[in-house]
Every structure is written in C-alpha cells, then in structure tokens.
Amino acid sequence: MSKIPVEPKAGSLTEAMNDAVRFRTAAVLGILLASAIINAVRLIAVGGQQNAEEPIAVPLVMGVLLVYEAATLLWLYRGRDHGRPLSTLWVYSNAATEALAPTILGFSVGLSSAHSLQGAAIGPAGHLYGIFIVLSVLHVRVGASLMAGAVSSIGFAAMVTLSLNIEDAEASRLLGSPRSLELFSAAVVLLTGAAAGLVALRMRRYLVTAVAEAEGRMRAERDLQAAAVIQQSLMPSEPPEIPGYEIVGWNRPADETGGDYYDWVPLDDGRVAICIADVTGHGLGPAMITCFCRAYARTALRVESRVASAMTRLNTELVNDLGDGRFVTFAALVITPNEGEVLSTSAGHGPLLVHRHEDGAIESFGADVLPLGIYGSDEEVDAVTHTLQDGDVFLLVTDGFFEWANPEGEQFGTERLEAALSRFGRGPADELINGLLGELEDFVRGTPQPDDLTAVVIRRTASAASGRQA
Numbered sequence: 001m002s003k004i005p006v007e008p009k010a011g012s013l014t015e016a017m018n019d020a021v022r023f024r025t026a027a028v029l030g031i032l033l034a035s036a037i038i039n040a041v042r043l044i045a046v047g048g049q050q051n052a053e054e055p056i057a058v059p060l061v062m063g064v065l066l067v068y069e070a071a072t073l074l075w076l077y078r079g080r081d082h083g084r085p086l087s088t089l090w091v092y093s094n095a096a097t098e099a100l101a102p103t104i105l106g107f108s109v110g111l112s113s114a115h116s117l118q119g120a121a122i123g124p125a126g127h128l129y130g131i132f133i134v135l136s137v138l139h140v141r142v143g144a145s146l147m148a149g150a151v152s153s154i155g156f157a158a159m160v161t162l163s164l165n166i167e168d169a170e171a172s173r174l175l176g177s178p179r180s181l182e183l184f185s186a187a188v189v190l191l192t193g194a195a196a197g198l199v200a201l202r203m204r205r206y207l208v209t210a211v212a213e214a215e216g217r218m219r220a221e222r223d224l225q226a227a228a229v230i231q232q233s234l235m236p237s238e239p240p241e242i243p244g245y246e247i248v249g250w251n252r253p254a255d256e257t258g259g260d261y262y263d264w265v266p267l268d269d270g271r272v273a274i275c276i277a278d279v280t281g282h283g284l285g286p287a288m289i290t291c292f293c294r295a296y297a298r299t300a301l302r303v304e305s306r307v308a309s310a311m312t313r314l315n316t317e318l319v320n321d322l323g324d325g326r327f328v329t330f331a332a333l334v335i336t337p338n339e340g341e342v343l344s345t346s347a348g349h350g351p352l353l354v355h356r357h358e359d360g361a362i363e364s365f366g367a368d369v370l371p372l373g374i375y376g377s378d379e380e381v382d383a384v385t386h387t388l389q390d391g392d393v394f395l396l397v398t399d400g401f402f403e404w405a406n407p408e409g410e411q412f413g414t415e416r417l418e419a420a421l422s423r424f425g426r427g428p429a430d431e432l433i434n435g436l437l438g439e440l441e442d443f444v445r446g447t448p449q450p451d452d453l454t455a456v457v458i459r460r461t462a463s464a465a466s467g468r469q470a
Contacts, residue, residue, distance in 0.1 A: 020207075021140075060108075091141060095144040095147050098135075099152045140200055141204075147193075224256040231291065252454075254400070254452050258290075263294055267302060271337075275294075278454070292321065297314050311330070318373035331345070331396055333394065333458065334383070344383060353397075354393065358389065364418070389460060393458065394459075396455065397454065398451075402416070404443075
C-alpha cells in the first residue's frame with residue numbers, strides 16, 4: 001500500500017500552488033496575444049471586403065480579455081498572494097471567467113450578419129474551450145477544472161441549441177439536423193473538464209510530495225550546516241603555545257561534516273596532549289561520534305596519569321557507545337615544553353611519520369593496538385618515546401591523504417606521502433601542510449575527495465640546552 005504523503009507546511013505548499021497559478025495566467029495571456037496577432041494577420045491577408053464583415057465585438061472582447069489577464073498577472077506577480085492561499089472564490093471566478101471567453105467570442109462572431117453560431121462553435125472560438133480547460137489544471141484544484149469544463153460545456157451547448165432556432169433552413173440542410181454531433185461535442189467538453197480535474201488532483205498530490213521532499217532536504221541541509229558549525233567550533237581555533245614547538249592542525253571534511261578531528265589537551269602537570277582521530281565513514285553520524293570521542297578523550301587524558309591508561313579508558317567508553325561496524329582510529333602524542341622527548345600511542349592509526357631535519361630521514365611508526373570501540377580490553381601498551389632534535393617534524397595524518405585515488409584508480413599511498421614530507425619537511429609547519437595538499441591534489445587530478453582530510457604537524461623549533469631556533 002502506498003503511503004499518503006504528509007501535507008507539508010502551508011506556506012511552502014501555498015507558494016508552490018500560487019506559482020502554478022502565476023504560470024497559468026501568463027500562459028493564458030500569451031495564448032490570447034498569439035490569437036489576437038494571428039487574427040489580425042488573417043484580416044490583413046484577406047483584404048478589405050472581409051475586414052468590413054468582421055464583427056467589431058470580436059476585437060473588443062479580445063481586448064477586454066487581454067486587459068483582464070494582464071491585470072491578473074500583474075496582481076499575482078506583485079506578491080499579493082505570497083504567504084497565503086488565493087481566495088477560493090477568486091480561483092473559481094477566474095476559472096469561470098476564462099471558460100466563458102470562448103462562448104462570448106463565439107456569440108460575437110455567430111450573431112453577426114456574415115457568420116453563423118454553428119460555424120462559430122466549430123471554428124477558432126470553439127477551439128479555445130479545450131485550451132482553457134487544459135490550462136485550468138494549473139489551478140491545482142479539482143473544482144476549478146470541473147467548473148471550467150461545466151461552464152465551457154454549457155456555453156458550447158447554448159451556441160449549438162440557439163443555432164437550431166435562428167439559423168435558416170439552408171444552413172440546417174448544409175449542417176445537418178438534428179445536430180447530434182455538436183450536442184455530443186458539448187458532452188465531450190464536459191468530460192474534458194472532468195479529465196482535467198483528475199489531472200489536477202494527481203498534480204496536487206505530486207506537488208504535496210515534491211514540496212514535502214524539498215522541505216525535508218532543506219531541513220537536512222540546515223541540520224548539516226549546524227552540525228558542521230558545531231563540529232568546526234570544537235576543533236582548536238589557535239595552535240597551542242608550547243615552548244620549543246610549532247604545532248599546526250588542519251582539517252577538510254569530504255561532506256559538510258566529517259569523521260575526523262584533531263585536538264590539543266593541556267594536562268595538569270604542564271604537558272600537552274596532541275590528538276588526532278578518524279571515525280569510520282564521513283557525514284553526520286561520524287561527526288556526532290567525533291564530538292563525544294573528543295569529550296571522552298579529554299576526560300581520560302586529564303584523569304589518567306599514563307597515556308596508555310587514558311587510551312584504555314577511552315576504549316571502554318567507546319565500546320559501550322558505538323554500534324556494530326563502527327570504530328575509531330586514534331593517536332595521541334604527549335609533549336613536555338622545552339624538552340625533546342615526545343610520547344606517542346596509536347590505536348589503529350598510522351602511519352605516524354617523523355622527518356629528521358639533520359639528514360632528511362623518514363621514520364614510520366604503525367599502530368600499537370587495535371582501533372578503539374571494537375572490543376573491551378584492560379590490556380595496556382606502553383607509549384613509545386621519541387626524541388626530537390631541532391627542526392625534526394612529527395606528522396600525523398588521517399587515511400584520506402594516502403587513500404585518495406587518481407582517475408586511473410591509483411591511490412596516493414604512503415610512499416608519496418613520505419616523499420612529500422621529505423620535500424617540505426624543513427619548512428614551517430603551515431607550508432608543509434600546503435605542500436602535502438598541493439602534491440595530493442596534483443596527483444588525483446580533480447577526482448572527488450572521497451574521505452576527510454586531517455593533518456597535524458609538530459615541529460621542534462628550539463633546544464632547551466641551546467635556546468636557538470631551528
């Protein structure tokens with residue numbers, strides 16, 4: 001069973017329906033203008049005698065209709081209908097007025113000395129019935145289409161019936177009597193109005209569905225934008241001031257929101273923890289996970305005296321909160337100001353890269369334990385101690401960097417990442433990130449970014465012993 005669409009907010013549906021009415025009015029005006037131009041060209045083409053026999057009422061009626069439609073269109077476009085539905089009385093009156101137009105034109109032609117009502121009914125004026133009934137669908141109201149069909153049918157039948165009484169015998173002999181064909185045509189006009197009503201009903205249902213879907217997308221986009229603002233506000237806006245170090249973090253999500261984040265956490269003993277994390281997937285769900293992962297990590301790092309114990313505590317919290325198939329790769333570095341020793345621990349996150357300033361060597365370190373959130377364990381792995389000399393760089397990136405592929409499907413890879421680190425490792429931290437990103441984008445040659453990109457650069461700038469800058 002198909003679900004009946006839920007009515008969207010009145011304002012948006014009303015505006016959509018009013019847009020349809022504005023379009024319909026513009027179409028009617030265009031058809032009338034085209035008819036007037038065609039008729040004028042015809043009169044010029046046939047010459048003076050025919051012009052003299054053309055009833056004066058025809059251009060008058062056409063002029064009145066043109067003024068009416070132009071005024072209606074101006075009224076609609078001036079915005080008087082915005083934000084509220086058009087009056088039902090106006091809609092039905094408008095439909096009836098337009099449906100009467102072919103009848104008025106038909107009588108204007110048929111009652112002239114040179115024409116017959118029968119000829120007018122099956123001539124150009126009669127053809128307008130179908131056009132106005134079809135356009136009545138854009139009122140998006142069943143009743144308006146039914147009224148257009150009924151008024152048109154009554155007008156058509158009136159012309160045919162009156163023609164039986166006033167036309168001479170010769171006309172009756174030529175056109176046939178009884179004129180069942182014309183009366184049947186009046187019934188067809190009525191059925192056309194009923195068919196238009198069914199189309200209007202279906203159009204309204206589609207319109208309701210389309211507006212509801214559009215509102216849903218808009219709400220989702222607003223939610224994503226709000227989530228993106230919140231997520232970006234949780235990331236550090238300024239680098240930490242750690243004597244002897246230069247630290248820069250950078251992030252670019254694949255969608256409005258992402259599953260990566262980086263953070264720095266001042267500890268009670270004066271040290272600073274630098275964190276980077278990557279939640280599986282990207283989008284709103286992983287973005288929500290990064291928020292409570294960040295909160296858990298900050299608490300664990302401040303409560304536990306050892307970084308390994310903090311990692312175990314964080315894993316326990318995430319195991320309880322993450323669903324099946326979700327996990328987090330996480331790496332943390334603990335830095336002591338003015339000292340070259342850096343502690344690192346990684347849960348499924350790697351590689352962690354170190355660029356040696358003196359000889360340009362690249363050191364790569366893998367994960368110490370499995371990613372967080374997969375299963376609970378009290379096992380602790382001691383943090384790895386790294387000694388950084390002046391100018392040495394510690395680079396943390398998420399897998400979005402080395403898994404991004406070019407049009408041929410070849411990934412950037414860790415080897416190219418290390419080569420780029422070698423080329424830009426001796427420069428300032430922000431130039432290193434720009435260099436890595438530039439090389440990556442040159443390699444992928446415009447392929448869409450498939451995953452979030454996050455990088456943290458930790459550069460040793462001064463030795464406690466020498467006090468000089470690298």
